[in-house]
Amino acid sequence: MSGTALNMNVEKANPTLSPKDWVKRYADDFFRFAMTRVNDKIIAQDLVQDTFLSALQAAKQFKGESSERNWLMAILKHKIIDHYRNQGKVGNLLSLEDEGNFFDEKGHWRKDAQPQRWPDDWQTPGEQGEFLKILQACIHKLNGLGQAVINLKYIEEKNTKEICKELSITASNYWVLMHRAKLHLRSCLDKNWLK
Amino acid sequence: MDIRPPCCKDATLLAERRLQNFKLPFWDQVGLRVHLLYCRYCRRFVKQSRIIAAAAAKMQQHESFTLDPAVKAGWEAAISRKLDQ
Numbered sequence: 001m002s003g004t005a006l007n008m009n010v011e012k013a014n015p016t017l018s019p020k021d022w023v024k025r026y027a028d029d030f031f032r033f034a035m036t037r038v039n040d041k042i043i044a045q046d047l048v049q050d051t052f053l054s055a056l057q058a059a060k061q062f063k064g065e066s067s068e069r070n071w072l073m074a075i076l077k078h079k080i081i082d083h084y085r086n087q088g089k090v091g092n093l094l095s096l097e098d099e100g101n102f103f104d105e106k107g108h109w110r111k112d113a114q115p116q117r118w119p120d121d122w123q124t125p126g127e128q129g130e131f132l133k134i135l136q137a138c139i140h141k142l143n144g145l146g147q148a149v150i151n152l153k154y155i156e157e158k159n160t161k162e163i164c165k166e167l168s169i170t171a172s173n174y175w176v177l178m179h180r181a182k183l184h185l186r187s188c189l190d191k192n193w194l195k
Numbered sequence: 196m197d198i199r200p201p202c203c204k205d206a207t208l209l210a211e212r213r214l215q216n217f218k219l220p221f222w223d224q225v226g227l228r229v230h231l232l233y234c235r236y237c238r239r240f241v242k243q244s245r246i247i248a249a250a251a252a253k254m255q256q257h258e259s260f261t262l263d264p265a266v267k268a269g270w271e272a273a274i275s276r277k278l279d280q
Contacts, residue, residue: 019274019277019278020271020274020275020278022274023267023270023271023274024271027262027267027270028261028262031260031261031262032260035260036260044260045262045266048270049270049273052270052273052274053273053274053277056274056277056278099204102204103202103203103204106202107201107202107203107204107205108202108203108204109203109236109237114236115236115237115239115240115243116239117239118239118242118243118246122246128250131250132250132253132254135247135250135251135254136254139251150251153215153251154248154251154252154254155251155252155254157252160215160217175208175211175212176208178211178215179207179208179211182207182211182240182244182247183207185247186240186243186244186247189243189247
């Protein structure tokens with residue numbers, strides 16, 4: 001009994017990290033986490049690797065206020081947000097131009113963007129497999145934040161508040177991104193699934 | 196107050212919010228309904244957006260997100276090197 005108490009005290013005073021076990025303990029989970037957010041194997045790997053290396057450098061700042069896992073996870077989340085930000089600078093993610101591909105200046109559908117009728121049989125077994133495959137490919141074509149909102153909403157089933165917090169965006173950013181993602185996905189399915 | 200029904204761009208955005216169970220302000224709700232009455236493209240958008248949502252939820256992570264063991268070995272080596280420095 002007293003042994004356990006002593007250990008706990010020691011742990012509190014000297015929070016320890018065990019970097020040698022990080023890869024074994026966390027790499028797979030962190031990679032999966034990053035993949036659902038950036039959808040790119042190479043980028044996800046880089047983010048996880050960066051997380052481990054930055055964590056090593058910052059090891060002195062680890063005070064043991066959270067578990068080793070949560071501490072590393074917080075670093076990974078920051079890396080992911082930085083990644084979106086950098087991408088945003090290049091691709092100007094939240095510019096309004098994007099909707100211009102779909103709507104004219106009065107806000108009406110452009111002729112070549114008008115939604116086409118979809119067959120009712122998309123849910124029949126053969127057709128559904130094809131539909132999902134194309135949808136997956138279309139999701140991959142979205143930009144980083146677009147993919148992130150779709151994946152977090154539908155695959156991880158998070159609510160709007162959680163998604164905004166995780167991606168550091170406002171609620172109105174969220175709706176713009178979600179709306180735009182749906183416009184792109186729908187049009188991508190029109191082009192690639194309806195032949 | 197502008198009581199004209201929203202344009203397609205605004206209507207699809209409102210529809211997206213409603214699809215995700217957000218209660219729209221009363222006049223937006225009315226505007227969206229009126230718009231959908233006469234705009235078949237937006238009706239299609241709404242229907243198809245719902246299909247996309249259902250399909251995406253079903254998709255889960257059907258890709259296996261597994262790491263290459265060689266990558267992991269490389270990371271372990273990099274960490275050890277840093278620790279030995």
